[in-house]
Amino acid sequence: MHVSLKTLIAASLALAMAACGNVSQQVAKDGGSAGELVWPSPESVTPMHKGGTFPNLANLRQVKAGFNKQQVSDLIGYPHFSEGVWGVREWNYVFHFRNADNDDVMTCQYKVLFDENKLARSFYWKPESCAGVLKETVPAPSVATPKPRVFSGDALFAFDSAELSEGGRQALDDLADELNGQGHAFRDVRIAGYTDRLGSHAYNQELSERRARAVREYLVTRGVASSLITARGYGESDPVKDCGDERREALIACLAPNRRVEVILR
Incomplete structure (x- = not known):
């Protein structure tokens, strides 16, 4: 069956005229704008794209200015509408996106x-x-929790005392030298004192506070700015070791890790 040239031209013109309502007007030569953006009705998509599609979001993010039509189609497919025959200067799509939080679907052109x-x-x-x-x-960005410097209470103080021992002062001398050498590398120094569970709660709280203050005051004498240091006692809370019902001397030794001073730099 032969089709005349006039028939072909007429059919092509009909397609072009039908597409006029679906395409934007006065698209700039550089493709950067249009005198009027025209959005085709989502119901007028081609049969193969009926209802729109769920695009590959990673591919869609890769579509950039300067891509040719083949490169665009490789990433997100061919347009969903019949925009015309000659000189096509725009492609239109109907995309669906699923909300990962509540499974709702958003439709976009x-x-x-x-x-x-x-x-x-x-x-x-x-x-x-x-x-x-x-x-x-x-x-x-994950904020790493500063790791405390842990000083054994028995290394800093005699048992049941808040007076720094000679060995305790030497250990804090090293810490003070380190802090002074860091300049403005930290915003504050937090000192936390802890005791074991022996004795009353009130006594342990008071002892932990005195020990924390003793460490703070010594660091200040060694040149660390007092405005940077806070000290607080926590008594027998937050033990790091549990012990049974050993005899007193053995229990005191077992609970030693709980008697400590923690120094946290922020």
Whole structure:
């Protein structure tokens, strides 16, 4: 069956006229803008794209200005509408995106404008808020919890005492030298005193506070700025070791790790 040239031309013109309502008007030569953006009705997609598609978001993020049509189609497929026959300067899509938090689906229209050389130059969304899907979620940087410097209470003080021993002062001398050598590398020094569970709660709280203050006062005498140092006692809370019902001397030795002073630099 032979089809006349006039018939072919008429059919082509009909397709072109039908597409006029679906394409933007006065697309700039450089593809950077249009006199009027026209959005085709989502119901007028081609049969193979009926209902729109769920694009590969990683691929969609790769679409950039300067890509040719083959490169665009490799990433997100061919357009979902029949934009016409000659000189196509735009592609339109209907995309769906699923909300990972509540499984809701958001529907968006996406438009690519091409320059005279058919290279992608500008991109549009309807509604404009849909552009947010391209933003990659950047996880908040994890803030490492400062690791405390732990000083054995028995190394700093005699048992049941808040007076620094000679060995305790030497240990704090080394810490003071380190702090003074760091200059402004830290914002504050937090000193926490702990006791074991022997004795009353009130007594242990008071002893832990006196020990924490003793460490603070000594560091100040060694040149560490007093405004940077806070000291607090926590009594017998937060033990690091549990012990049974050993005889007193053995129990005192077993509970030694709980008698400590922690220094945290922030």
